[in-house]
Amino acid sequence: MRMTGTEGDAEGVTFRSRVRGCLLGGAIGDALGAPIEFDSLGVIRRNHGREGLTDLVHDWRGKVGLVTDDTQMTLFTVEGLIRAGVRQREKGIGGAEVDVVRNAYLRWLDTQEHQAPPAADDLVRTGRLREQTWLYSRRAPGNACLSGLRQKLGPLAGPGMPGPVNPGSKGCGTVMRSAPFGLAASDAPGAFRLAAECAQITHGHPTGYVAAGAFAAIVFYLSRGATMSEAVRETLGLIGDLPAHEETTAAVEAAVALAAEGRPSPEALETLGGAWVAEEALAIGVYCALVSEHDIERALLLSVNHSGDSDSTGSVCGNLLGARHGEAILPRSWSSRLEGRDTVVELADDLTDLVTGSGDPRPDRYPGN
Structure with missing residues (x-):
């Protein structure tokens, strides 16, 4: 498999461009899918025509380009990873990434429970991202994400065992926020490990955290120059001997097989599930990215036009193809209307x-805890 450094590859795509592409692409897919998240395919076609949704549209608030909790949590994941890195660099303290990322998610929880930034009484509650008022908007957050953060995090589970928080939950909230682990890691096993550990902050079902780890590993390979097929193949090899990999492996292999058949359609996509659970969200994102690897607009529209969790599958697909091709592939007519675009770019560049x-x-921007 081809692997590149951070200075650019044979396609002229720099690592900086891939990081921007991953985070912006995920946010675009999220914003595309958000207005139709709870609609059936029949309702989508009735409201938007036979081809379904073909552009960013107004949501129920009459606004275009708004992101959901998927992008919100992804941004706080990035902030947590940067703060963990700064902590290690400035204080020489490493190994506490899960705690630092959880603190970042607690700051995200503030944005869901308050209308404006509340008073901060310690370093955990401070940070530049938390002060951005546009994030203080509840965008249908997952119940497990909310309830998990209100619980105390006990010792993390061993491989294949239920995690300490919400041990029966494998909702897609683990996957939709985990692309940054692949961008920040120094190797694929590290990306998998940290994403799987941080997934246990809110979701304890083994498939929930294995799927999150697999997604991060795919993003790692893509952001270092791999093709979609290479990244998926390497990741399946990485997780194939791990405990509790079976549901994730089966879902991704089904996506690969379906993509090989060609003839992409919403009906074909829906055979992979509704994406309300982690392995299905990953599979649908992988399928759309595989079947339309060089046409991100087509891939993103396919990823949201179905009867399931459209914003999460749009986000996953956008993360994948943005990491694959870099920022330049993103449709400008969509990225220019994206809520919080400047913040996404700033965090991407800092990462x-x-x-x-x-x-x-x-x-001072990223206090290390």
Whole structure:
């Protein structure tokens, strides 16, 4: 498999562009799918025509390009990873990434429970991202994400065992926020491990955290220059001997087989499930990215036009193809109307600077805990 460094590859795509592409692409897919998240395919076609949704549309608030909790939590994942990196660099303290990411999710929880930034009484509650008022909007967050963060996190589970929080939950909330682990990691096993551990902050079902880890590993390979088929093949090999991999492996293999048949359609996509659970969201995102790898607009529209969790599958597909091709592939007519675009780009660049050592994320912006 081809692997590249961070300076650019044979296609002229830099790592910075791939990180931007991954985060912006996920946000675009999220915004595309959000207005139709709870609609059946029949309702989507009745409201938008035989081809279904073909552009960003107004949501029930009359606004275009708004993101959901998928993008919100992804951004706080990025912030948590940067803060963990700054903590290690400034204080020489490493190994607490799960705790630091959980603290970031607690700051996200503030955005769901308050109308504006509440008073911060400690470093856990402070941070530049938390102060951005546009994030203070409840966008149909998953119940397990909310309830999990209100619980105390006990010791993490061993491989294949239920996690300490919501042990029966494998909702797609683990997958939709996990792309940043693949961008920040130094290798694929590390991406898998940290994503799987941080998934247990809110979801304890083994498939929920294995699927999150698999998604992060695919993103790792893509962001270092792999094709979709290469990234998926390497990831299946990575997880194939792990406990409790079976549901995730079966779902991804079904996506690969379906993509090989060609003739993509919403009806074909829906045979992979509704994406309300982690392995189905991953499979649908992988299927759309495989079957339309070089046409991100077509892939994203396919990923949202179905009777399931449209914003999450749009987000996963956008993360994958943005990491695969970089920022330049994203349709400008969509990215220009995206809520919070400047924030996404800023976080993407700060993460890139941290990973590559090409810049210096400021400790005052990212206090290390």
